[in-house]
Amino acid sequence: MTIADRWLLPDGVDEVLPERAQVVEYLRRQLLDLYHNWGYDLVIPPMVEFTDSLLSGSGSDLDLMTFRITDQLSGRMMGIRADITPQAARMDAHSLRREGPSRLCYAGTVLHTRPRGPLESRTPISLGVELFGEATMAADIEVIELFLQSLKTSGVKNVHLDLGHVDIFRGLLADADLNQDLESQLFELLQRKASRELSQWIERNISDPQLANWLNILPSLTGSVEVLAAAKEKLAGAPQPVLDAIAQLEAVVEAIADRDVSVYLDLGEMPGYHYHTGIVFAAYVQGYGKALGNGGRYDHVGEAFGRPRPATGFAFNLKSLVSQSVSGHSSVPGIFVPHSANPQAAEQTALLRSQGNRVVQGFEGQHIDYSEVNCDRLLVEVEGQFVIQKLA
Secondary structure (H helix, E strand, O other): OOHHHOOOOOOOOOOOOHHHHHHHHHHHHHHHHHHHHOOOEEOOOOOEEEHHHHOOOOOHHHHHHOEEEEOOOOOOEEEEOOOOHHHHHHHHHHHHOOOOOEEEEEEEEOOOOOOOOOOOOOOOEEEEEEEEOOOOHHHHHHHHHHHHHHHHHOOOOOEEEEEEEHHHHHHHOOOOOOOHHHHHHHHHHHHHOOHHHHHHHHHHHOOOHHHHHHHHHHHHOEEOOOHHHHHHHHOOOOOHHHHHHHHHHHHHHHHOOOOOOEEEEEOOOOOOOOOOOOEEEEEEEOOOOOOOEEEEEOOOHHHHHOOOOOEEEEEEEHHHHHHHOOOOOOOOOEEEEOOOOOHHHHHHHHHHHHOOOOEEEOOOOOOOOOOOOOEEEEEEEEOOEEEEEEOO
């Protein structure tokens, strides 16, 4: 490595410089205060844990995204967290052990072995909430409402909310007697919306004509809220979990009807199918090619920790939120204090800082660039008195 290369960062690993860091930190505080006001308690999980705990119940996707290191004290394998949700589940199950519903929130950097998509960071700042111990629709609705309020607080405009439910697909296949490989093939075809291939696959593998018809219909059940009425008609007679899932989606749509958000439903879309257990959701904005945040219900995650509890939540990449925010927050310029031997200068500096001002102390002989230190005012001594002057 040459000297010129020593300060290069690895691909997908980014830094946040002062101006943007100020905005990121401001939004982090705003959102954590929002979650506190809704009754969510802040937790700060460790950056590393033993992989036995960190990857329990999280599925193969997270396994592949996790960096591994060897603990020099115990010799056991540890992982650098790629997702905070399993850590929150462990804390709920073992560290807190609350009997009633437990509301937790968090904000911290995670590390991925590879980017989740083109040009994505491998070091996103994950911020979100988890609600444990409540299985009713009230919990799902609360989390989705808080998800939307987070976007509003962040200054994100023209939000499109995608809604789905994994129990529609699961419910249809409950009695299909498909092995894991066949189910995976069907899942992959549905996600690609490969209608012709899907129809051919169904013809080869599904003998029940009613089920075959439902599965062929599933990719077409997309669109605005009216698609739910069509789903009830076209899936009439389907297993009860399917009908219950449609009813749950109707309840969510009704609960957020007064929100300034465009709702899109895709009853065949199943992000995190092997992880989620109910309603799933994500937020998009036009011109940004990936989800700003996503979430859903994942009732089985606590089983790995010996305490299965209903759970639902969401997470954002804080850097992505900032990139789409139109709030316009920026750092307030400060006051520069030139070097002075007068003790009153130090007293005035301390007073100004105690009043919440940004005050930058100069050094003896310093040549100052006021734009570099972000100052637009100057503390100067005039006839024995210290006054603040506006810089030209």
